[in-house]
Amino acid sequence: MVVEQFGNQVPRTMEEILKLPGVARKTANVVLGSFYGIAVGVVVDTHVLRLTRRLELTRNTQPEKVEQDLIRIIPQDRWIQFSHELIHHGRQVCVARTPRCADCTLEHLCNSGDKTWSSH
Ligand code: SF4
Secondary structure, eight states: HHHHHHHTSSSSSSSHHEEEEEOHHHHHHHHIIITTTTOOOOOOOHHHHHHHHHSSSSOOOOOHHHHHHHHHOGGGGGGHHHHHHHHHHHHHHOOSSSOOOGTTTGGGGGGOTTOOOOOO
């Protein structure tokens, strides 16, 4: 489809890239943001879902709704980097089962019920 319909170029718009089989908003945001540097949305993967709820940035659970919440509160020039930062934090510190809250630089901002240690 890239060859036949898009002239050998991965599309640069959300509307077009979503036409590719198997591509949903998460993949589209990764390609548009990290490959082309175009911020049209925020990548919401399993780490972003978990951390945004723990950090009370959203009450939603559906990725599309979480993305809309993040778009409202994160400046557009931070959208691409924000996802990378959360995914990195989610892999290294705020892991799913036993978050390493004692080592977390965001601990003073976090009121999650999942916390394993708390200073407040
Ligand atoms: S304090 Fe714990 S639960 Fe909160 S963001 Fe940090 S690691 Fe995650």
